[in-house]
Amino acid sequence: MRQSQLFTKTKKESPADEVSLNAELLIRAGFINKEMAGVYSYLPLGLRVIKKIENIIREEMNAIGGIEMKTSIIQSKEVWEKSGRWSDDVVDNWFKTKLKNGTEVGLSFTNEEAYSNILKQYISSYKDLPIYPYDFKDIFRNETRSKSGILRGREFYWKALYSFSKNAEEHNVFYEKSKEAYKNIFNKVGIGHLTYLTFASGGTFSKFSHEFQTITSAGEDTIYVDPNNGIAVNKEVYNDEVLESLGLKKEDMVENKAIEVGNIFSLGTKFSTPFDLKYKDEKGEDNLVVMGCYGIGLGRLMGTIVETLSDDKGIIWPESIAPFKVHLLSLGDDENVKNRAEELYNSLTAKGIEVLFDDRTDISAGEKFADSDLIGVPYRVVVSKRSLADGGFEIKKRVESNGKIITIDELVNLLEAKR
């Protein structure tokens, strides 16, 4: 993409009403736009990152048997009354509205009811199980206080998978698989080294749920990490009894602030009971379906990555989710330089390498460098009189301070090899 066509511009000043690092950097660099407290739009750069995160999650979900679908955002009151979660006394962060005829509807704040209600039509036999449908969806929660930029919004984009299994054993097998898939996801998006499987409150039907917590000072949760085995315990369930049951020693545990980037949860028959979600087994007897849910907030994940991977100049995107792989800067308005930059842009894009081409002619070199650092694309390639005189193009990684000169062939080979 040519930067001259990218309508967003970087800002030198931080927005006065944002304190959180993720929102400050993402707004300054032009990835997101704040609409109101807790509500952000994704601009072209931001959408590219979200789509990449989405694809990584999709691959991992498909790999463990996930089947993608999409549930509606508008939800009917009747369905939610079955589980007892329509009442504002039970769930106080509903966004509710009414149809013209007065019928009450809600904007989905989670998906258990929607899935239970739909799957009831399709599950009748043991032959129909297990199944693992999931979707990516905008979720609405009327938080009394949103905060921390895109880490906690009133509207956010998430992935939720629901597992429907014949019994606890079958459920547990998938549950363990999902842990591995989640680890893969956080490794792939570049925060695996900071993300811990964390034991948290499990509710009625299981002793624990498992959170994936990423260590960052911007986090809202407090967790205790055992660095020896990479396991953590959320403060909410941190006590001697729990430590003992997990085989952890208190003196090993290190306290950290962390943000919950994912959560997996055994639901048992909590929802299959009210929805009468049953299947007939081989003997013709009815059994309740055993469910689990597996969520990841994509916006929160993107914000967490920015919180943990940035420096004083801007964002440092991991290659896997960067909006572009290469930021190509053409310096000056020398005709030869411009032609060589065009040439390079065309040959890289022809090979399917994603390039943001700073082809703007009225911008000083310093400003282009500053923009490039702020946006945080992994590779920066500079074409200038100087680089051509030195024998080609200068390539520098965002994380490095000095670049090196290489030829166009070397450059293409290098970037192709990294695909």
Place this chain on the structure above:
RNA sequence: CGGGGUGUAGUAUAUCGGUAGUAUCUAUGUUUUGGGAACAUAAGGGCCGGGUUCGAUUCCCGGCACCCCGACCA
């Protein structure tokens, strides 16, 4: 939801009970081009409503919005 704070140009800010200033951004021109260039010219502003006052952006009241702390948060 409880407590605290803030609303001035697209953005970031300053001053003042009496013609609202600066930077940045934008437009035009000239000179620049390896770390947010220089000069000139131009355009652009007091959240909404009420009160006090000769006069309110400033003081007071109400509303709304935003931020922070706490509570809440599959």
